[in-house]
Amino acid sequence: MNSYKAPLRDIRFALFDVIGADRLYARLGIETASRDLVDAVLEEAARFTETVLAPLNAAGDEHGCGFDPASGEVRTPPGFRDAYAQYVEAGWAGLTAPEAMGGQALPESLGAAVKEMIDAACLSWGNYPLLSHGATELLKQYGEDWQKEAFLRPIVEGRWTGTMCLTEPHCGSDLGLLKTKAEPQADGSYTVTGTKIFITGGEHDLADNIVHLVLARLPDAPPGTKGISLFIVPKFKVGRDGRAGERNAVRCGSIEHKMGIHGSVTCVMNFDGAQGWLIGQPNKGLNAMFTMMNTARLAVGIQGLALADRAWQNALAYSRERLQGRAAGGPRYPDKPADPLIVHPDIRRMLLTCKALVEGGRMLALHAATQVDIAERSQDREERERAEALLGFLTPITKGMLTEWGNECAYHALQCFGGHGYIREWGMEQLARDARITTIYEGTTGIQALDLLGRKTLQQQAAGLQLFLGMVREFCKENSENAALAEFVLPLAEAARQWGELTMELGQKASASGEELGAAAVDYLFYSGYVALAYWWARAVAAAEAGDHPAGFKAAKRETARFYFGRLLPRTQAHAAAIRSGAGNLMDLEPGLFDS
Numbered sequence: 087m088n089s090y091k092a093p094l095r096d097i098r099f100a101l102f103d104v105i106g107a108d109r110l111y112a113r114l115g116i117e118t119a120s121r122d123l124v125d126a127v128l129e130e131a132a133r134f135t136e137t138v139l140a141p142l143n144a145a146g147d148e149h150g151c152g153f154d155p156a157s158g159e160v161r162t163p164p165g166f167r168d169a170y171a172q173y174v175e176a177g178w179a180g181l182t183a184p185e186a187m188g189g190q191a192l193p194e195s196l197g198a199a200v201k202e203m204i205d206a207a208c209l210s211w212g213n214y215p216l217l218s219h220g221a222t223e224l225l226k227q228y229g230e231d232w233q234k235e236a237f238l239r240p241i242v243e244g245r246w247t248g249t250m251c252l253t254e255p256h257c258g259s260d261l262g263l264l265k266t267k268a269e270p271q272a273d274g275s276y277t278v279t280g281t282k283i284f285i286t287g288g289e290h291d292l293a294d295n296i297v298h299l300v301l302a303r304l305p306d307a308p309p310g311t312k313g314i315s316l317f318i319v320p321k322f323k324v325g326r327d328g329r330a331g332e333r334n335a336v337r338c339g340s341i342e343h344k345m346g347i348h349g350s351v352t353c354v355m356n357f358d359g360a361q362g363w364l365i366g367q368p369n370k371g372l373n374a375m376f377t378m379m380n381t382a383r384l385a386v387g388i389q390g391l392a393l394a395d396r397a398w399q400n401a402l403a404y405s406r407e408r409l410q411g412r413a414a415g416g417p418r419y420p421d422k423p424a425d426p427l428i429v430h431p432d433i434r435r436m437l438l439t440c441k442a443l444v445e446g447g448r449m450l451a452l453h454a455a456t457q458v459d460i461a462e463r464s465q466d467r468e469e470r471e472r473a474e475a476l477l478g479f480l481t482p483i484t485k486g487m488l489t490e491w492g493n494e495c496a497y498h499a500l501q502c503f504g505g506h507g508y509i510r511e512w513g514m515e516q517l518a519r520d521a522r523i524t525t526i527y528e529g530t531t532g533i534q535a536l537d538l539l540g541r542k543t544l545q546q547q548a549a550g551l552q553l554f555l556g557m558v559r560e561f562c563k564e565n566s567e568n569a570a571l572a573e574f575v576l577p578l579a580e581a582a583r584q585w586g587e588l589t590m591e592l593g594q595k596a597s598a599s600g601e602e603l604g605a606a607a608v609d610y611l612f613y614s615g616y617v618a619l620a621y622w623w624a625r626a627v628a629a630a631e632a633g634d635h636p637a638g639f640k641a642a643k644r645e646t647a648r649f650y651f652g653r654l655l656p657r658t659q660a661h662a663a664a665i666r667s668g669a670g671n672l673m674d675l676e677p678g679l680f681d682s
Contacts, residue, residue, distance in 0.1 A: 088513025090140040090396050092132035092203045100449045103629040114463040131200040138169050139207035146210045146349025147516050158337040160289040163349045170292040179244030187242045198455035205392035209520050210349030214287050220378035221248025228366040228374045236328035246295040251282040262310040268302040277359040288353030289338035296321040316371030319362035335360040346519030386528045387484040390492030391447045393521045397499035398440035436498035442650040443491040449622035454480040479542045479550020486534030487615030489524035496521040535607035558582045558621050574624040581617045605669035609661040616658045623647040
């Protein structure tokens with residue numbers, strides 16, 4: 087009973103009216119990305135996701151993946167293989183990949199919009215091509231020419247898929263502890279031995295080959311993260327001529343039984359002297375893998391957005407139809423036995439929270455994706471460097487906040503259904519279960535927060551923050567005398583001022599005590615996310631008023647922005663207070679006294 091309708095109108099509004107992606111594509115010389123073509127891609131993505139993928143969502147959750155311990159083979163849920171075949175045949179696998187490798191070279195921001203639709207329709211299915219995109223980006227940057235021909239081309243074509251093999255049973259996110267070994271061979275290859283866990287799509291029946299990107303240590307590697315190298319280890323051996331040969335010594339040992347995303351297989355992978363090839367420089371593997379991790383982090387942020395949108399769509403439809411109680415001010419529909427849920431203030435609070443976070447989060451995600459386009463395609467070196475700095479800053483905000491908001495929206499949407507949300511037939515509890523992983527994999531919210539505050543802000547002299555604050559200041563200056571935007575511009579300017587102030591205070595505290603950084607990081611991430619969305623909501627109102635949109639559309643944007651500024655942006659003050667309270671209230675209690 088849970089449905090999905092691609093939000094094409096709002097995607098187009100965010101992409102073109104607010105962000106101006108069509109003008110950006112023209113300026114970057116992406117000749118194939120005309121408005122007509124982009125619209126056609128969006129329309130076809132909507133058709134594919136609504137009619138092919140969305141019907142698989144509940145069935146994938148119900149059936150899950152099958153595993154044969156004897157062979158180590160995995161069977162995906164019914165319909166997944168056929169959907170993947172259609173995906174490959176239509177060319178979706180190479181949508182943003184280089185033309186030289188058989189791709190269509192369309193913008194990453196367009197790919198992000200398509201990905202949102204895929205994940206909202208069926209997140210479990212969307213996880214299979216997810217890491218192929220990351221593998222493509224990594225091989226583009228670090229692969230040797232023969233590796234690009236041998237591995238990248240079939241990934242772009244969709245005939246092969248990719249995985250990311252980082253963590254191990256004993257090390258979790260602390261990759262400096264990993265033990266997987268790689269031994270050099272006479273033919274230039276390596277034998278890779280070790281066990282990797284939590285490998286999404288490590289084994290499946292969708293593609294002809296699976297390309298594992300594996301972190302391992304060479305015999306003479308120094309300890310810690312400075313001794314990690316990266317290897318490409320295919321399921322079926324691949325030589326320098328690109329031909330796939332016999333089965334490699336890599337096998338799925340088991341699959342995890344998870345809270346959600348049941349149709350997406352999560353594997354324990356055993357490498358027993360498997361043939362692999364070094365990618366990039368020895369002992370520099372973590373640097374190379376960050377290319378794939380950062381791509382995946384943006385992608386997982388979009389997963390949070392997608393689930394929030396689907397949850398909100400269904401809660402909105404239910405709240406309009408379900409009759410229960412009477413409006414506090416008197417019956418709104420006296421001809422009916424009760425009023426619909428949507429007349430009640432608390433239901434409206436939850437629905438408007440979802441609407442504000444979904445539509446605002448969409449602008450945030452698409453803007454981050456446009457920075458990828460600029461960094462890859464601009465002919466201006468300084469512009470590329472600015473885009474890279476801004477992208478680095480926005481990545482942990484996008485991943486961390488869109489997944490946190492995805493969980494919040496799934497919670498609110500389920501709550502709108504009351505008891506019906508708690509039972510399976512409405513599909514809301516699946517969305518809540520599926521959303522929960524998004525704040526964990528590809529770096530937990532805490533890891534994103536430390537990355538944002540520690541690495542991307544304090545260590546880099548707030549380069550990305552200053553770029554974003556510059557955008558905010560420019561917008562506020564341009565609209566300083568616009569009476570129609572005053573209710574948004576003034577609080578936005580104040581929030582941005584406090585953002586810079588908090589950052590300076592934290593820099594001073596962190597220099598005196600490392601615990602202050604860790605204690606403040608998550609609150610700083612949330613503060614940053616709420617101010618970033620305030621900027622995009624102010625921009626949305628300005629774009630709606632300036633565009634040729636129906637009066638109802640303009641009113642909806644303005645009223646949602648008012649809700650956001652009045653009820654969600656004030657959350658920043660609680661986070662600011664927590665930041666300023668210091669590390670003592672977190673760290674002073676002795677570990678032995680936690681149960682006292």
